[in-house]
Amino acid sequence: MDQYVIGVIVANVSGVLSRVSGMFTRRGFNIDSLTVGETESSGFSRITIAFHGDEDIKERILQQLQKLHDVREVEVLDSKDTVIRELLLIKVRNKTEIRQDIMTAVEIFRSKIVDYSPTALVCELTGETSKIDAFIQLLKPYGIMEMCRTGIVAIERGENCLKTVK
Amino acid sequence: MKISGAKIVVEALIEQGCDTIFCYPGGQVIDLFDELYTARDRIKQILSAHEQGAAHAADGYARATGKVGVVIATSGPGATNLVTGIATAALDSVPMVAITGNVPCELIGRDSFQEVDIVGVTMPITKHNFIVKDISELADTLRTAFKIAKSGRPGPVLVDIPKDVQTALFEFEANPQPVIPYPITFASEEKLKKAAEMINNAERPYIYFGGGVISGKASAQIIALAERIDAPMGCSLMGLSAVPCDHPKFLGMQGMHGHYASSIAEDEADLVIALGARFSDRATGNKSRYAKHFSIIHIDIDGAELHKNINADLAIKGDIRDAAERLIAMTEEKKRPRWTQRIEELKNEEAARTASARKTKSGFLHPYDIVDIVSAHAGDDTIIATDVGQHQMWTAQRYPLKKPRTFLTSGGLGTMGYGLGAAIGACAAAGRRAVLFTGDGSFGMNLNELATAVSQQTPVTIVIMNNGVLGMVRQWQTLFFDKHYSCTTLNRKTDFVKLAEAFGAEGGRAATKEELEKLAERAFACDGPFVIDCAVDCDEFVLPMLPPEGSVDDIITEIK
Numbered sequence: 068m069d070q071y072v073i074g075v076i077v078a079n080v081s082g083v084l085s086r087v088s089g090m091f092t093r094r095g096f097n098i099d100s101l102t103v104g105e106t107e108s109s110g111f112s113r114i115t116i117a118f119h120g121d122e123d124i125k126e127r128i129l130q131q132l133q134k135l136h137d138v139r140e141v142e143v144l145d146s147k148d149t150v151i152r153e154l155l156l157i158k159v160r161n162k163t164e165i166r167q168d169i170m171t172a173v174e175i176f177r178s179k180i181v182d183y184s185p186t187a188l189v190c191e192l193t194g195e196t197s198k199i200d201a202f203i204q205l206l207k208p209y210g211i212m213e214m215c216r217t218g219i220v221a222i223e224r225g226e227n228c229l230k231t232v233k
Numbered sequence: 234m235k236i237s238g239a240k241i242v243v244e245a246l247i248e249q250g251c252d253t254i255f256c257y258p259g260g261q262v263i264d265l266f267d268e269l270y271t272a273r274d275r276i277k278q279i280l281s282a283h284e285q286g287a288a289h290a291a292d293g294y295a296r297a298t299g300k301v302g303v304v305i306a307t308s309g310p311g312a313t314n315l316v317t318g319i320a321t322a323a324l325d326s327v328p329m330v331a332i333t334g335n336v337p338c339e340l341i342g343r344d345s346f347q348e349v350d351i352v353g354v355t356m357p358i359t360k361h362n363f364i365v366k367d368i369s370e371l372a373d374t375l376r377t378a379f380k381i382a383k384s385g386r387p388g389p390v391l392v393d394i395p396k397d398v399q400t401a402l403f404e405f406e407a408n409p410q411p412v413i414p415y416p417i418t419f420a421s422e423e424k425l426k427k428a429a430e431m432i433n434n435a436e437r438p439y440i441y442f443g444g445g446v447i448s449g450k451a452s453a454q455i456i457a458l459a460e461r462i463d464a465p466m467g468c469s470l471m472g473l474s475a476v477p478c479d480h481p482k483f484l485g486m487q488g489m490h491g492h493y494a495s496s497i498a499e500d501e502a503d504l505v506i507a508l509g510a511r512f513s514d515r516a517t518g519n520k521s522r523y524a525k526h527f528s529i530i531h532i533d534i535d536g537a538e539l540h541k542n543i544n545a546d547l548a549i550k551g552d553i554r555d556a557a558e559r560l561i562a563m564t565e566e567k568k569r570p571r572w573t574q575r576i577e578e579l580k581n582e583e584a585a586r587t588a589s590a591r592k593t594k595s596g597f598l599h600p601y602d603i604v605d606i607v608s609a610h611a612g613d614d615t616i617i618a619t620d621v622g623q624h625q626m627w628t629a630q631r632y633p634l635k636k637p638r639t640f641l642t643s644g645g646l647g648t649m650g651y652g653l654g655a656a657i658g659a660c661a662a663a664g665r666r667a668v669l670f671t672g673d674g675s676f677g678m679n680l681n682e683l684a685t686a687v688s689q690q691t692p693v694t695i696v697i698m699n700n701g702v703l704g705m706v707r708q709w710q711t712l713f714f715d716k717h718y719s720c721t722t723l724n725r726k727t728d729f730v731k732l733a734e735a736f737g738a739e740g741g742r743a744a745t746k747e748e749l750e751k752l753a754e755r756a757f758a759c760d761g762p763f764v765i766d767c768a769v770d771c772d773e774f775v776l777p778m779l780p781p782e783g784s785v786d787d788i789i790t791e792i793k
Contacts, residue, residue: 081364086356093357123540130537136361136381 068119070099072151072221074229075114075132076106076140083137087114090131096124100153100196100218111139113229115220117196142229144221151221155192155199157206157214161185165209176202187212235402238368238394239268242332244405245375246276249412251303253277253294253661255287255654257314259307260347261334264399269305279661279689281654282681284311288318289654289679290661292327296641297616297659299448301328301382308335309347312393313354317648319389320358324645325471326448328387330378331355337397338366352393360388368401376412384415386535387448420532420551420559427547428530429563431504435528437572438464439502441487441516444471444644445509445533445553447637452476454557455508459483461561463569464506465576467495469516470629472509474640478633484580488516489779490626493586493790494579496777500526500785501575507531509553512542513645522784532556586790590776596744597770600627600698606749607668607696607765608633610757616641616667618656618693620675621649623704626775628670650678656693657685666692666757673699673723683736686762693763694756697729700769708774712789733764740764 077083084103091098100117118128125143132141144151159169161184173180173190176198182189192202199216223229236244242265246254254276258266269278281287284306291302302322306315312333322329336345352364361381365374371394378390432438440459446452446468452475459466459482466476467487476483485492487499499505505527510516512531517523520543531538531545532553539548549556593599604627611617613635619625619642634640641659643651652675656667676697686693698704703721710718733740739759743749749767756763778789 082352082356085353089356123544127537127541130539130541134535134537 068121070117070119071125072115072117072144072146072149072219073129074140074142074144074221075116075138076229077112077114078137078139079110079112080137083112084114086135086137087132090135091128094127094131096120096128102218102220104220115218117219140229144223148224148227149221150224151195151219152193153196153199153219154217155202155214156181156189156216157192157203158187158189158212159206160210160212161188169206169209172202172205178202234404236405237264237268237399238371238401238403239264239399241368241371241403241405242375242394242399243268243272243276244407245372246303247272248408249376249379250300251276253279254303254305255279255281255290255294255658256305257281257284257287257307257311259311259334261308261336261396262305262311262399264396265305265332265334265394277661279657279685282684283679284314285318285650286654286657286679286682286685288315288331289321289651290658291329291331292318292322293618293641293655293658294662295322295327295329296655297638298662299638300662301330301379302658303330303332305332307347308333308351309349311347312349312351316354316358318654319355319391321643321646321648321651322389323358323360325643326387326444327389328382329389330375330382331389331391333391333393334399335364335393335395338395339397341395351391355391358389359391362391362393364393364395365398366395368398368403371398371403372405376408380412380414385418386445417552418534418550420549420556424547424549425556425559425563428532428549429560431528431530431547432462432506432560432564435504436569437502438462438504438506439499439527440464440466440506440508441468441499441510442466442472442475442508443469443510446472446475449509449534449553451509451554451557452637454554454561456480456482458557458561458564461566462564463567463573465495465498467491467499469510469513470642470644473629473642474634474637477635484576486629488518489781490630490775490777491516491779492630493583493777493788494576496779496785496788497579498576502527505529507545508557509533511538514542517543518779518784519782522786590791593773594770597768597773598743598746598749600624600769600773601631602746603696603698603749603767603769604628604631604670606746607694607753610753611666611668614639614665616656616659616663616665618642618652618659618667618669620652620669620671620678621647622672622675623700623708623773623775624670624672624675624698626705627698649675653679653682653686653693653695657682657689657691660691660693661689666694668694668696670696670698672704673697673701673725673727673729674703676729677727680732683733683738683762687737690761692760694753695762695764697764697766698769699729699766700771700773701725702771704771704773705775707771711772712778712780729764729766733762738762738764740766742766742768744768
């Protein structure tokens with residue numbers, strides 16, 4: 068089973084996210100990550116979906132997505148030619164005996180401390196999923212108070228674009 | 234000039250060529266019905282007994298004509314009662330527009346009286362759906378709904394219109410130009426060439442077609458192709474009526490309760506050409522044991538069907554009529570005497586097995602005799618509707634269908650209670666007679682529509698194959714569940730003749746061929762609905778049967 072990342076351009080209308088995610092539920096496909104946001108044109112949103120599956124499942128997902136009326140463009144983003152990023156916000160205890168360890172990890176991972184209080188630290192990290200996973204693993208022993216990650220966004224390198232239909 | 238949203242709906246419907254609607258009024262569509270009242274000379278309005286019946290009627294109208302069927306219901310329960318009808322249409326690719334009222338925009342989301350999120354509810358069972366909260370978008374949304382419903386692979390579209398949008402005023406510009414449908418996808422030349430090559434090189438080609446041939450208006454092309462390449466044809470339940478049943482190359486429906494000859498012929502083929510069909514589990518049996526010895530060419534208008542249920546060796550997305558036409562030009566004309574001879578053997582074998590399997594207890598009619606006697610009175614144009622269960626399979630196996638769009642049955646969803654509404658819709662559209670073959674179980678589900686058939690004076694002959702049990706489930710219980718007849722013995726005392734009379738219809742009971750003959754004569758002379766209650770033995774089986782998850786090797790042709 069490979070992981071695929073697909074970019075989907077959809078009409079920016081109410082219910083579109085339900086239609087897209089509902090297709091996955093209804094047909095029994097699993098989503099690893101789904102993000103949605105604005106695009107350069109106000110009429111369209113861009114959804115980035117990551118899922119695991121074989122070639123057959125990937126094809127079925129593409130075909131089913133293309134059938135949805137609000138979906139304008141669907142494309143598999145080739146991982147070799149795509150910049151994939153995810154954002155993590157993670158809160159750990161601010162205790163003297165572990166502070167230095169955390170600071171080192173933050174530095175090595177090029178993370179940032181975005182909130183500093185006497186009892187807690189919030190770190191921000193951007194990167195590929197594997198980097199985020201590694202950072203979380205590293206902080207785990209120190210006690211994670213809470214965390215949230217955005218799920219991935221992805222864009223092709225070079226001139227290739229997921230064109231919005233005008 | 235500014236007109237109300239309700240009037241915009243009516244004008245848009247007329248503009249889209251809608252001549253008949255099936256409906257049930259209610260609080261949140263009362264404004265719309267007021268406009269419909271004004272337009273009652275321009276749109277025929279058929280009030281059902283229950284919204285489900287109206288949805289099935291719109292479906293029957295669409296299947297019989299190829300036009301978009303329209304159903305209108307109120308919010309809340311009116312809308313949810315449409316759900317089974319919409320899902321039935323979705324699974325069988327029937328073009329339908331369902332219009333529902335909803336509470337005013339301001340009350341949405343507050344669990345107001347008769348409020349339901351019908352867009353959310355019907356999302357997985359429509360091709361697309363809309364809620365119109367801005368009157369400026371109303372007319373175009375309705376136009377788009379029709380466009381979506383009938384383009385490509387047809388299907389149902391729901392448009393939910395809150396009450397305040399119906400009462401608001403807006404400028405309506407009539408659009409005399411018909412909406413341009415979405416462009417048709419045509420099969421690629423390269424792939425068709427490959428298909429033609431596979432067909433030319435095949436020794437025993439077999440054509441398996443489905444409902445796509447009917448919606449794609451490709452009957453003549455499929456027949457011409459079969460004749461040119463000298464291939465037998467079989468079909469799914471949905472494909473029935475696309476090809477005249479007496480065509481020498483046609484072997485009938487294949488699959489779970491299909492004809493012996495077509496299922497075996499497909500298994501012995503070296504190439505299966507699937508046209509407008511989707512390899513449903515009912516048509517193929519166990520997928521892992523299907524297609525062991527043959528290659529598959531799969532052509533369908535819906536790209537999502539390719540490689541969905543079966544991995545074809547060659548999958549082609551495109552319009553079925555165009556693809557078949559081009560294949561006729563690209564393939565060699567062939568005569569395959571050995572293959573044809575084998576097919577004849579299979580047909581003879583099937584005829585012998587069918588004859589030997591027919592042992593009917595006295596006091597009961599054999600289902601095939603029922604179909605034969607009734608069909609002798611019907612014409613080639615008579616609409617044949619069914620419900621779901623044993624009677625449906627007996628009708629599908631036996632009825633001599635001649636013309637496309639004369640057979641209305643719930644294939645994909647298998648909706649018991651579908652048939653009466655569908656027959657009423659088809660009659661309203663086509664001005665033709667209809668026959669409904671049903672069972673006492675299925676008929677019990679939606680027999681309230683008998684009231685509609687009486688009010689509309691629908692010329693429908695309702696043939697109940699009455700065996701006192703839920704026969705199809707009972708058949709499974711007999712074969713696979715040690716005769717544990719769990720909740721399938723009806724023990725009802727319903728007198729269907731009195732019931733017909735109570736509704737204001739006529740009826741009669743038949744336990745012999747002579748009685749049925751006489752009743753059929755009366756029924757077909759009757760201007761309104763006529764119920765014929767036929768006595769059928771509860772242990773009559775639908776055969777052959779390819780057991781669930783089985784293959785042709787497991788076909789049951791006789792019960793000892």
